[in-house]
Amino acid sequence: GQNIDQPTEMTATEGAIVQINCTYQTSGFNGLFWYQQHAGEAPTFLSYNVLDGLEEKGRFSSFLSRSKGYSYLLLKELQMKDSASYLCAVKVNTGFQKLVFGTGTRLLVSP
Amino acid sequence: GAVVSQHPSWVICKSGTSVKIECRSLDFQATTMFWYRQFPKQSLMLMATSNEGSKATYEQGVEKDKFLINHASLTLSTLTVTSAHPEDSSFYICSAFASGRGETQYFGPGTRLLVL
Numbered sequence: 001g002q003n004i005d006q007p008t009e010m011t012a013t014e015g016a017i018v019q020i021n022c023t024y025q026t027s028g029f030n031g032l033f034w035y036q037q038h039a040g041e042a043p044t045f046l047s048y049n050v051l052d053g054l055e056e057k058g059r060f061s062s063f064l065s066r067s068k069g070y071s072y073l074l075l076k077e078l079q080m081k082d083s084a085s086y087l088c089a090v091k092v093n094t095g096f097q098k099l100v101f102g103t104g105t106r107l108l109v110s111p
Numbered sequence: 112g113a114v115v116s117q118h119p120s121w122v123i124c125k126s127g128t129s130v131k132i133e134c135r136s137l138d139f140q141a142t143t144m145f146w147y148r149q150f151p152k153q154s155l156m157l158m159a160t161s162n163e164g165s166k167a168t169y170e171q172g173v174e175k176d177k178f179l180i181n182h183a184s185l186t187l188s189t190l191t192v193t194s195a196h197p198e199d200s201s202f203y204i205c206s207a208f209a210s211g212r213g214e215t216q217y218f219g220p221g222t223r224l225l226v227l
Contacts, residue, residue, distance in 0.1 A: 031214055042204050042218040043155070050214070087154060096143060096160060096168070097208065099216055104154035 002026045004102035006088050011108045012078055020073045020105045022088030030091040033099065034062050034073045037085045046073070046086075075107075083109045113139045113209035117219035124195055125227055131191045132222045134205030140185035141207035145216065146178075149202040161188040195226045 003025045012018040024032070031050040035043035049055055049064035049071060061074040073086055088102040114137040124130050134144055142163045147155040159169040159180055167180035179191040192199055202223050206216040 033215060040202075040221075040223075042221045044218075045215045048214050085154075091214070096162075098145060098157060098160055099206075100157070101147075101155045106152070 002090070002092065002100045004088055004090060004100060006086075006102045006105045008103065009106045009108070011110065013110055014078055014080060016078050017074065017076050018078060018107065020075070020086050020088075020107065022071045022073070022102055024069050024071070024088070024090050024102070026090045026092050026100060028092040028094070029066065030093055030097060032062075032064055032071050033089045033091065034060075034071075035087040035089060037087060037104070039084075043087055078109050080109050080111070083107060113137075113207075113212050113217040115205065115207060115217050115219040117203075117205055117222050119222060120220060121223040121225075123225045123227065126196055127194055129191055129193045130195055130224060131189055132203055132205075132224075134188045134190070134207075134219050136186045136207050136209070136217075139207075139209040139212065141188075141209070142185060144182060144188040144205055144207045146180065146188075146190050147204045147206065149204060149221075155204065158190075163188075192224065195224070197226045200224055200226045 034046040037043040047062035054063045059076045064071045085104045087104045089099040116135045118133045144161040146158045158173045159167045161167045161180045161182040163182045169175045182188040204221040206218040
């Protein structure tokens with residue numbers, strides 16, 4: 001089976017740093033993605049990790065440890081517009097490649 | 112990035128009617144497209160994988176006779192919700208991998224379905 005866990009909700013204040021964790025147990029692993037989704041909109045791509053380590057992209061960074069089945073998304077210098085849901089997704093190959101999404105984390109950034 | 116469109120963006124229908132949602136890859140060809148459903152405050156749930164020129168692969172628990180998928184060309188997949196009921200009201204999103212444009216899936220803008 002496929003199991004991807006994230007905290008349901010997180011809150012943080014503007015300008016702060018927040019870390020959103022994701023743990024996974026999947027049959028196969030071809031990479032891990034983080035997406036941002038604002039209410040009523042489609043997800044937008046944030047980051048992709050396939051090797052262990054940290055990938056930095058501006059205010060956002062993503063870390064992966066394949067041996068631990070663990071990833072996190074780090075958001076720095078939080079802005080109000082960062083209030084959204086953050087989805088962790090693992091690419092698996094079950095005859096064809098597909099994404100399995102985690103439960104999603106709703107982040108609320110307050111002034 | 113690659114562009115995926117969906118039509119319609121929202122639809123309201125009466126219970127018992129059928130609704131067709133189109134998903135198009137505008138600037139790339141997609142042999143495989145994915146259909147997701149998302150209920151309020153929940154994550155995306157994969158319904159089925161649409162394969163060009165062959166039958167769709169449905170996830171466990173998804174009724175293939177209720178959610179008809181057709182992938183007739185490399186740029187178009189359709190999802191038809193047959194005999195829709197209020198519990199089918201949801202946000203339906205399609206996506207595709209764009210070969211040669213990175214590893215990510217590109218998502219359409221979604222279709223909000225409300226069944227009265």
